[in-house]
Amino acid sequence: MSDHTSEESRPEKSPERSAPAGPDGPAGPAARPQDPPPEPPGAVPEPPRIPAYAHQGGQQRPPNPGQPRRTQAPAPARSLLRAAEPAAMRTATLWSVLATAVLSASLLGDGLGPNLLIIAVPAALGAFFAARAAGRRLRPWTAFWAVGGLALLSVPALRDAGWPTFLAVVSAVAMGSLALHGSRSWLGVFLGSIGLFGSIAGGLGWGGRGVRERTAASRGRLGVAFRATAVAVVLLIVFGTLFASADAAFADVLGNLVPDVSVSSAPWRLFLFVLGLIGALAAAYTAAAPVRWDGVTVGPGKSRGRLEWALPLIVLDLLFAVFMAIQLTVLLGGYDKVMAETDLSYSQYARQGFWQLLWATLLTLLVIALALRWAPRGRGSDRTLVRGVLGVLCLLTLVVVASALRRMDLYVDAYGLTRLRLSVAAMELWLGVVLVLIMAAGVFGARLLPRAVAASGAVAVLAFGLISPDGLIAEQNVQRYRQHHSIDIDYLRGLSADAVPALDTLPEPLRSCALRDIERLLRDTDEPWYATSWGEVRARDILRKRALGDPAGACGSVRTGGEGGERGGDGDDQYDPYDPY
Structure with missing residues (x-):
């Protein structure tokens, strides 16, 4: 490609000076256009003609298709996945990161509550400013992951129980990481949900370079800002102390608003400051230069023949159908008949198969994943075969899910609701939702399936926290009483x-x-x-x-024995009703 700016500055050539005419004319063999014409004595030599792109900041010269390309060393795999290094950190991003670190040190040391939402706001703003500086646009799925992560952080603000809070915080971090990476495939969604931790080292280096550039360019202004901040802090401490000693109500309000920072808690506060700084920098760096985890692909498995692939799955479908028929018989004939024939008590039958059915559901999802990997793909009718066999398997597995939930309901009715029973029942219910999504993907296409499964998990964790598990457990046990x-x-x-x-x-x-x-x-x-x-x-x-x-x-x-009374249980059941299960 020619450079038009450099061509205009070149002197025009006249046809007479292009080449001497040979015996065959200007284009004959005697003409040698590759040799420059002889210069007259005393003439100033013409400077070399340098294209304009050679003067533009040392940019690389456009390749010449007539010359062989030079072989370059292969780039590392991570550099192919991550976009180019982002530009210098902008001032808005820097202040957002510092605000996140200061708020983490000030608010997180006293426990979890609304402070997580407060700290998440400047961290999200820092990532937004960094993404906008990098030219990234806000897409619908990115907005969904971001809003979902902030919604999950509302669980600690509403619920006092620690176990749903832990699930909500972990899920919020995963949702935020997905919002920054924007993955679509199965492996991309999985790696994108934990990919934020891979940006810690790069974020620290990027933040250090941004601070050095700003301190070198504005040392005078930083000094003014530091002195003004120091004077403001001194004034707040002096007059705040005077007003607090003058009025007890003001002292109480001030004590609730201002964090209690003591010398003994300084190491803990410093750790929280560093934690908030690292997290905010990693989020902003990922927003500016995300890793495209969708580039990590796993090749399809070897296609199997129809008989080799379909026969084991058809046998499994038949087994599931027999189990479903027995479950329908139990529902029609009643549990009393089954317990009389099996010599099982009410609670023994209820708890006997729940864990087995839960594992059956999990293993069925694994079988479906492996079957899709090795499914036949030779002819057009193979797709119909795969949809039919796996669709029937998913439908029958939903019956297994319903049976497991029914058994847990019987057990809870006999012995009450506990945290573990509620947790595994919620997990079984979510697995049923995943099966429904797989069946929908078989009809409408699997392009959105990885993100739909991740979104259903986030919604399940959010709903689990908002229903107040401990409150639900107490309410059910009070109703049983x-x-x-x-x-x-x-x-x-x-x-x-x-x-x-x-x-x-x-x-x-x-x-x-x-x-x-x-x-x-x-x-x-x-x-x-x-x-x-x-x-x-x-x-x-x-x-x-x-x-x-x-x-x-x-x-x-108050009786706390294991046989009836205030504790509950069957008199002939020697099983402790409130063991971990």
Whole structure:
């Protein structure tokens, strides 16, 4: 490709000076256009003609198709997946990262609550500014992952229980990482959900370069900003102390708003500052130069013949059909007939097969994945065969899911709801949703299936946290007590503050026995507003309005044995109803 700017600056050649005429004319063999004409004595030599692109910041010269290409060393695999190194960090991104680090050190040291949402806002803004500087556009799936991650962080702000909070925070990090990477394939969605951790080293280097560039260009302004900030902090400390000592109400409000930073907590606060800094830098660096994990591909498996592929799956379908027929017989004939024929108690039959059915569901998903990898692909009718066989398998597996959930329902009705029982039932229900998505992909196409499965998992975790698992457990056990006069107070008193509204409806002395430990924990902890969940605030308000009785003497009369009474259970069942399962 010619450069028009350089061509205009060249002197025009006249036809007479192009080449001397030979015996065959200007184009004859005697003409030698490759040799320059002789220069007259004393003439100034013409400077070499340098194209314009050689002067433009050292840019590389366009390749000449007439010359052989030079072989270059192969680039590392990670450099092929990650886009080019981003430009220098902009001021908006830098301030967002610093705000995230300061808020992490100030708010995270007292617990989890609304502070996670507060810290996530500047971190998200830093990633947004970095992505906009890199020219990235906001796409619908990116917005979905980002909004989903922020919604998951609302669970710690609403619920006091630690186990749904842990699931929500982990899922929020995964959703944020997916929003920054934007993956589509199965492997891309999996690696994209954890790919944020791979940007830690690159983000630190990128942030260091951005700070050096700004300090070198604006040393005077940084000094002014530092002095102004120092004076403002001193004024706030002096006058804030005076006003706090002058008015107790102002001191109480100020104590709730301002984090309690002491010398003993300085190492912990420093760790949280570094943690927030690293996380915000990694997010901004990923937004500016994401890794295209979709480039990591796994080749399709070897296609199998129809008989070799379909025969094992058809046999499995028949096995599932027999199981479904037996389950329908049980539903029509009643559980009493089955228990009479098998010599099993009500609770034994309920708990006997749940775990087996859960594993059957998981293994079926693995079988479907392997079957799709080795499915026949030779003829057009192979696709119909694959859809038919796997569609029937998914449909029959949904019956297995329904049977497992029914057995768990029977067991919960007999012995009450616990955290583990609720968790595995929710997992079984989500596996059923995944099976429905696989069946839909067989009809409408599998292009959106990886992202749909990830989105369903995020929605399931969000719903699990919002329904208040501890509150649901307490409510179900209180309802069982009203019907069967059977309750496990020892287990319920170990729940979180989310269970207080339901436990508060129990009659005395059960109410005081169930709330004793929760009330003591709330009384001994005085967390600031940003580390206090709504469930904890509601529990404090309930316990403040209605004080507990004398639990020390009252709880001694409550039975906690394993055979009936306040604990529940069948008299002929030697199995402990409140073991880990």
